[in-house]
Each structure stands twice: as C-alpha cells, then as structure tokens.
Amino acid sequence: MHKEKFEIPMPDGETIQKQVKLIVSQGVQPKVSFYSFLREMMSQVGWRHLFSDRLELGLIFIIALSINSLLFLLPANVDVQAIYGAIFLISPLVFLSLSIYAFVNKTENATYEVEMACKYNVYQIVAFRMLVFSIISIVTNTIAVSLVAMHFPNVEFLRAYMISTTSLFLFSVLFLYALMGRHSRKYVIGIVSLWLIANLSVQVVDANFYSAFLKKTPLVVYALVNLGCLYGFGKSLKKLVHFKQMEGVLFR
C-alpha cells in the first residue's frame, strides 16, 4: 500500500530556542529568594498590618526595656565574669518573650483559620515578626551592653557584644528548632527552661569554668559561632515561612 509522506519543515534554531524559553517561562515557577519574599510581603501587607496590634508594640518596648535593665541590678563591685555570665543568660530573653507572645497570640486566636487561608498566612507573618524581633533584640542588647561597658570599666565592649549576639542567635536557633520539630508546647517550654537551668547551674556548680569560658574564648571563635547560628536562624525562619501542617495547629 502506498503511504503518503508528509513533509514537516524543521524549525530553525532561533525558533526552537524561543519556544523552549516560552515553555519554561510559563511552566516553571521562578524561585523566590527569602529576602525577596520578605520584601514583597512587606510592600503588599505593610507595616501597619504586620504589627496591627498597637498594644503589642507597647508591650515590645516595655519588655525590651525591663529585661535589659535587669543587668543594672548587678551590684557595683561585681566580678567582671559574672557580668559576662549575666549578659549571656539575659540576651535572648527579649527575643524569646516577644516571639512566644507573637506566636501564641496568632496561633491561639479565633482568627487563625481565616488568616491561615490568606495569601500571607499566620506562619509567614510570625516569621517576619521574629526577624524584626531579632533586630530589635540586637539593637536593645547593643544599647544595654554599651551602657554596661560604660558603667563597669572592667567590661570589654566587643567581648560583651559578641557574647550577647552569640547567645541570642544560639538560643533563637534552638527555639525555632523546638517550635517546628516537635509541634508541642511542652517541648518548647522544656527547651527554654533547659537554657535557663543549664546556664544557672553551670554558674553555680563551677563558676570559674563558666566565667573563664566566656572570658577567655577568643573573639574569632565567637564570630564563627555567631555566623553559624545566624545562618541557622535564617534557615529556620525560611522553613517557618513554608511550614506545612499535618495534624492541626502547631504549638498546642
């Protein structure tokens, strides 16, 4: 049987490339970086709605102020090591109290389901707030550390600053890990308590070792730990932005 042969003209290279680009641009979703995502969210949602609760803003400043002023309760003749210890212990507390408040406030509220179905959901808003809280914490901790350095002449500002930021990011990573890893309130409370108890008990049991550790660890080591924790913190926040639920609400 005679078969009719069809002549199909082969498109030229330029047409093929154009078509490939067209298919890829329409079929593949471009990857949005964490930074661009946050920027887009900020421009679309706006500060006014990201921090919609005026009471919350007032609370942020009161908490930040009162926690940092704890450092000034130290007696004037206190040992410099004890000051470093106190900075290490207190530095993450501003971040912790603000983040827990923001998290519980959003996830326990009756508006949770409505807000979860929006383009920017509860976890994305909470992640953004945590980032802002970490910046607030750095700023307030830096101010507090500067005042402490001025008040206690034996305190080295750079070391105190490094201890403060290392402690803040080390704790933040632990906190976010607990929040997303186990989805349980008890687990988060456990991690926070562990941080406080471990720090206090090392200070009580072997004060010399603890103080020497904080005072003698080279600043380069602090800087490296700091960078590592900062990276971990960024990654954890990014994970929270894309957090998917299996059972129900996180942190119950």
Added chain:
Amino acid sequence: MIVVKDVCKRYGDFTALEDINLEFTNGLYGLLAPNGAGKTTLIKMLATLISPSSGEIQYNGENIVSMDQRYRELLGFLPQQFGFYKNYSPAQYLFYLAALKGISKQQARIKIDELLAKVALSDVKHKKMKKFSGGMIQRVGIAQALLNDPKILILDEPTAGLDPKERARFRHLLTDLARERLVIISTHIVSDIESIANEIIMIKNKRLLYKDSVEQICETLRDAVYETTVDFSQLDEFRKRFVLLSEKQEYGKMIVRFIHKGDKEEEWIPVHPQLEDVFLYEYQDEMVEGL
C-alpha cells in the same frame, strides 16, 4: 479543576476520612452529611489548613500543598467558626484581611464597599463588631471570603446564624457566584443546597457515599417512599416496622412519610423522593446514635 485523589486523614488511631476520590469543576457543590461525618476535615484539607495523611489534592494537576501561596491566592474560605477581632469594625477587619491577601489599598477600598453592600452591612461598616449579632458576623465572614474574587470558594456551614430572609439572599448570591467559579459548601441543612447545588456529595462511614445531581441521588429511593395515614395506637408498631421520614398530625390521625423497599400495601400513596428523604434514610443510624 480540583481533584481529590485517594485521600485519607488519620489522627493517631482514629480515621476521619478514608479513600476519598472526587473531582470538582466550576459550579456549586454541596457537601452534605450529619455533624461529625468528616465534612470539616475534608473542607480543611481543601483549604490547606491540614494535609492529608495519604493521597493528595490537586488543582489543575498540581498538588495544592506544593502550590502554597499560589493556591491561597485563588482561594476564598469561610471556616465553621469565623473568628474576628471584637474591637475592629467590618471595614477595618476587611482592610486587614485584604492586606494579608495581597490586595492593594485602592483595590481593597472599592471591593470592600461593594461587598459590604452585597451582604447588607454598608450602614454598620464603621461600627465595632462586638455589638453584632451572629448573622451579621456571618455576613462579614462571607464578605471576607469574596475579597480576592476567588476562583475557588469554600464555605463551611455558611448559613449558621442566618435568619430565613438572610438565607434566601445568601442562596441568590451563591447562585450568581457559582456561574464563573468553583463553590463548595458544607452543610447539614438540606434546604440550604437542595435547590442550588449542581452536585451533592455525601460522606458515610468515612467514605464517599454519593457525588451526583440531586435528581440522581433521589432516584436511589425511587418507588420506595410512601405516605399513609395511621391511627395513634398503631404508630409505635409502624415506627418499628419502617424507616419514618416525617410525621404530621391531621384530623386526629397521623400522616406518615416512610421508606419501604418491597411490595406496597393498597392504602399507601407513592410519593416522589426528596433529598431530605435520602439524607434521613442514609444517616438513620447516625441520627439515632446522636440522640
């Protein structure tokens, strides 16, 4: 199009839904089942509030969980318990939610006025919601679900708290909306969806029972629904023998509507089955357990 593929949802040892397969195109779908049957679980999975334990839900071939905010941009959702901030006015709350939905301020202003008029709340748009009745709150909930002009509208028990007039207005609104989008309504009130749904979905024993038009579902009870008059003295015996759908007192006797599959008796009058009859028949055991 939304496709629900082999979806199961388990909470520890408890299975809420098993092996659910569904397809939704544009139009209005009524998810009808008694309380506790798994309607809200299915609705929450469709709204990505929770994820299936196994299986997946796709929108135009893509997993809705992976689509993440691209899916939520298409979604309008009213949860069973619509939460709100008591000190906000409807306008304030809708502006807030519009921002979370990524709608610009200018667009939101126009849309909010239009929607508040649609749900008859224009007069109170600046009043604090703590003074609102349940029906008014529910209307704010319906308005927020429509803010982003969603392609997929999912409403969980939307008529709860609405009076008959508001229900009728709501049905008209839904019929209009379903012309160009996919609307899924979960309810246990048959009259809410009987006259407007293109298809009804019924879930029983954690599995899909029906997904069909009202007419086709009613066909399952064809030649099985009757009405007859019974003396009060015979009523208890009658109740034991048949599945009673309704009882009405008239001139000292009872007119009963019931189901019987088999030979009919002479005095029984065959009647056309309604969706309510199928609902009562299919869920008779669950209703007795629930009493």
